[in-house]
Amino acid sequence: MADDVFIAISGDALHAKSKVYIGRAMARKAAEELDEYQLWASLALELLGKAALAYRHPSLVVDPTNWRSLFVAAGINVTTDVKTITAKTLFERLAHLVPRFDPVMHKFCMDISERRNAELHSADLPFRGMRLEAWEARYWHACDAILRHMETSLEDWLGADAEAPRQIVAEAAAASDAAVKMRVEAAREWFAGLKKAEREELAQPAGGAGAAGRGTDALRSDRRVQCGI
Amino acid sequence: MHSVDHSVERDVPATGCTEDVDRLVLGDDLESRGWCRIAAGSAGEPDVLVAVDLIAESLGQPAGGRAGADRETLTPRTRAQSHARSQSASHGLGALPVHVELSHRLVPCRYVVLGCMDPGRPTCATTTVEWRSAGFTPDETRLLKAAPLLIRNGRASFYSTALPADGRFLRWDAECVEPVDARGREAVEVLMRRLSSLTAERHLLEAGEILVIDNWRLLHGREAARVDSGRRLMRRLVHG
Numbered sequence: 064m065a066d067d068v069f070i071a072i073s074g075d076a077l078h079a080k081s082k083v084y085i086g087r088a089m090a091r092k093a094a095e096e097l098d099e100y101q102l103w104a105s106l107a108l109e110l111l112g113k114a115a116l117a118y119r120h121p122s123l124v125v126d127p128t129n130w131r132s133l134f135v136a137a138g139i140n141v142t143t144d145v146k147t148i149t150a151k152t153l154f155e156r157l158a159h160l161v162p163r164f165d166p167v168m169h170k171f172c173m174d175i176s177e178r179r180n181a182e183l184h185s186a187d188l189p190f191r192g193m194r195l196e197a198w199e200a201r202y203w204h205a206c207d208a209i210l211r212h213m214e215t216s217l218e219d220w221l222g223a224d225a226e227a228p229r230q231i232v233a234e235a236a237a238a239s240d241a242a243v244k245m246r247v248e249a250a251r252e253w254f255a256g257l258k259k260a261e262r263e264e265l266a267q268p269a270g271g272a273g274a275a276g277r278g279t280d281a282l283r284s285d286r287r288v289q290c291g292i
Numbered sequence: 293m294h295s296v297d298h299s300v301e302r303d304v305p306a307t308g309c310t311e312d313v314d315r316l317v318l319g320d321d322l323e324s325r326g327w328c329r330i331a332a333g334s335a336g337e338p339d340v341l342v343a344v345d346l347i348a349e350s351l352g353q354p355a356g357g358r359a360g361a362d363r364e365t366l367t368p369r370t371r372a373q374s375h376a377r378s379q380s381a382s383h384g385l386g387a388l389p390v391h392v393e394l395s396h397r398l399v400p401c402r403y404v405v406l407g408c409m410d411p412g413r414p415t416c417a418t419t420t421v422e423w424r425s426a427g428f429t430p431d432e433t434r435l436l437k438a439a440p441l442l443i444r445n446g447r448a449s450f451y452s453t454a455l456p457a458d459g460r461f462l463r464w465d466a467e468c469v470e471p472v473d474a475r476g477r478e479a480v481e482v483l484m485r486r487l488s489s490l491t492a493e494r495h496l497l498e499a500g501e502i503l504v505i506d507n508w509r510l511l512h513g514r515e516a517a518r519v520d521s522g523r524r525l526m527r528r529l530v531h532g
Contacts, residue, residue: 068398070398070448070450073398073450075398075452075453075456075457076398076450076451076452079440079441079450079451079452079453080440080450080451082438082440082451083440083451083472083473086440086472086473086475219434219438222438222439222473222474222475
């Protein structure tokens with residue numbers, strides 16, 4: 064029963080925590096502490112992804128090799144030490160759950176997750192050397208894909224409502240803009256990767272006459288799903 | 293907060309047989325106003341306890357109160373006598389502000405069942421307000437669904453929102469719900485302002501009466517009490 068979900072793997076609690084963490088990320092950005100901005104942002108992304116999985120079912124975020132955690136996900140509380148999935152497993156699972164979570168997005172999320180691990184667990188400073196332009200737009204693109212799947216938005220996640228501070232509203236607008244541009248770019252790359260005949264067919268006007276037109280529309284619809292737009 | 297006396301009581305005539313508690317009458321009253329009052333077989337404590345158990349079991353599964361206790365006896369307590377982070381620890385014998393029971397759980401319990409064993413002398417009223425009557429604007433509702441709040445419960449603390457996405461219940465108890473950012477502070481300010489504008493219903497229970505509260509629909513509190521009044525209520529919390 065959904066109401067019995069353990070806190071550690073509750074979709075609602077994971078979603079709320081991701082909002083707190085992205086709020087901390089934005090505060091670090093405002094203070095121009097860009098390495099900490101990326102650190103909090105990477106943590107927020109992972110929580111957001113786990114929230115998306117947990118909303119579908121809590122068992123999707125527990126370590127499948129830990130039977131006690133699986134029992135907890137099934138509503139049988141045999142331990143309070145619930146083990147959750149690694150970032151690698153998380154992003155692999157998101158690729159199955161979120162249609163727009165394509166291989167490019169997957170690789171970006173793995174990269175930021177590996178930088179986060181190196182930042183926290185080694186003497187390396189991988190976030191220090193990262194320029195904003197190298198990650199921020201792709202970051203918002205990934206978050207936007209997950210949030211849309213959850214039937215919410217970047218604006219809601221960042222708290223950019225009518226009463227929000229102007230800076231947050233501006234950041235949310237910029238994030239949304241970056242996400243849209245990345246979405247167009249991803250579609251452009253996907254289109255360029257098609258065979259010439261497929262590109263020509265998709266380039267035909269929508270709703271063409273007769274059976275051929277209906278076939279093209281079906282292909283178009285199918286392809287839109289494939290490229291996640 | 294304003295208040296009105298609620299002398300209209302939906303009594304089930306005392307029959308001396310608590311099995312006669314009518315589930316349909318209970319359901320109708322809970323449906324129409326979010327609470328109902330029922331007379332136990334007699335004003336005697338054993339009949340009250342049996343009636344509380346029967347009603348709680350007819351409503352659903354026990355939710356468990358402090359330390360998982362199924363049944364809790366409530367008496368007025370001073371701050372020094374109270375459990376840490378309880379309403380009484382903050383307000384002592386003063387009026388306990390309206391709150392949602394078990395706001396510190398992922399999902400608050402659905403029903404609160406209070407059986408009056410002794411109303412106390414002087415007595416004091418249990419108060420209720422209906423949060424959907426607070427007139428939250430669409431923007432305020434969006435804020436309450438979006439703003440993250442810290443729900444303090446020791447090692448079981450977590451982040452959540454005042455309203456879940458489906459708006460089926462409100463989470464509010466000033467003892468355990470805290471803002472963590474500007475958005476949260478605004479949400480708490482909205483909640484306190486709107487709830488304080490509501491007129492509370494007063495429920496002056498007599499010995500042998502059971503008050504059932506729909507905890508997802510109503511917040512409840514208590515007026516100021518005296519420690520030596522002898523007021524004693526049996527409480528059971530129930531998942532719907």
